[in-house]
Amino acid sequence: MAQYQDHMLILKSRPYREADLLLTLFGIKSGKIGAVAKGARRPKSRLAGIYPLSYAVCQIYHGRSNLDTLTAVDLVDGFPSxxxxxxxxxxxxxxxxxxxxxxxxxxxxxxxxxxxxxxxxxxxxxxxxxxxxxxxxxxxxxxxxxxxxxxxxxxxxxxxxxxxxxxxxxxxxxxxxxxxxxxxxxxxxxxxxxxxxxxxxxxxxxxxxxxxxxxxxxxxxxxxxxxxxxxxxxxxxxxxxxxxxxxxxxxxxxxxxxxxxxxxxx
Ligand SMILES: [Zn+2]
CATH class of the missing domain: 1.20.1440.120 (Recombination protein O, C-terminal domain)
Structure with a gap:
């Protein structure tokens, strides 16, 4: 059980539970992982800006489950073009x-x-x-x-x-x-x-x-x-x-x- 930081590509995202997002990420250190962004579909969430086809510095919590939890995200490039x-x-x-x-x-x-x-x-x-x-x-x-x-x-x-x-x-x-x-x-x-x-x-x-x-x-x-x-x-x-x-x-x-x-x- 640990908190870690990684530079990650956001490959995919889909709605999960009531207000969460289920993300597929690919990190430099961690490779491909699945992570939940809790509450990310609420407009005021600090994870609200996360979307596929972007690159970000992610703070991740790795617990007992195979699915990690995204706790903070800092967008590096959103490739808007x-x-x-x-x-x-x-x-x-x-x-x-x-x-x-x-x-x-x-x-x-x-x-x-x-x-x-x-x-x-x-x-x-x-x-x-x-x-x-x-x-x-x-x-x-x-x-x-x-x-x-x-x-x-x-x-x-x-x-x-x-x-x-x-x-x-x-x-x-x-x-x-x-x-x-x-x-x-x-x-x-x-x-x-x-x-x-x-x-x-x-x-x-x-x-x-x-x-x-x-x-x-x-x-x-x-x-x-x-x-x-x-x-x-x-x-x-x-x-x-x-x-x-x-x-x-x-x-x-x-x-x-x-x-x-x-x-x-x-
Ligand atoms: Zn030949």
């Missing part, structure tokens, strides 16, 4: 959801925090939401222990060359154009385990993986490359986590809606 754009907001919410799904409770992984902060900051101010969010997502996957070896061909061990490569998301390996398992080929999809992508798509993914957290969003993917990277990420997550996060489907719907709006004749 995210609220202005549905596309940015849905990506930011997806990232919060993704961290919640990928990491176990009380399993400290401090590097997660700067990636999420950088992504939320950058999403708020820069174009290219998909590239920012997917770069962060792949780095979060890496922090959770998933690192596909998509650098040399599984058969000839050479770095692949244009025009296309086949990535096998199930076994985390790659085939060059010459050694792609063509017998499995069907509409550019290789049975259950692989997908043909352009060499440019692979290069963009590789560049994303070399980026330092401060450079997030530096390689912006557009058009076919963006489409393939989105599909690849979904397949990879589905295959390794067992299902496609619902919030990712939501992002896709928002992207399609925004796209339609953009293409509307004036």
């Amino acid at each position: 995210l609220q202005k754009d549905l596309d940015k907001l849905s990506w930011a919410m997806f990232l919060a959801d993704f961290v919640d799904e990928m990491f176990q409770e009380r399993d400290a992984n401090p590097a997660v925090v700067p990636w999420l902060i950088a992504a939320w900051e950058r999403l708020g101010v820069a174009p290219g939401s998909l590239s920012i969010a997917l770069t962060a997502s792949w780095h979060l996957l890496k922090l959770a222990g998933y690192t596909p070896k998509w650098d040399t061909c599984e058969i000839c061990h050479k770095p692949p060359v244009p025009p296309t490569v086949v990535v096998d998301w199930e076994n985390d390996v790659l085939y060059c154009h010459e050694h792609s398992p063509a017998s499995h080929r069907e509409n550019n999809h290789y049975g259950h385990f692989g997908m043909e992508i352009s060499f440019g798509t692979l290069r963009t993914w590789q560049q994303w993986m070399t980026l330092d957290v401060s450079k997030i969003g530096n390689y912006d993917a557009k058009g076919l490359i963006a489409e393939q990277l989105f599909a690849l990420f979904g397949r990879y997550v589905e295959s390794h986590i067992g299902r496609m996060p619902r919030s990712l489907q939501f992002v896709r719907e928002v992207e399609n809606m925004v796209e339609k709006e953009r293409n509307k004749p004036l």
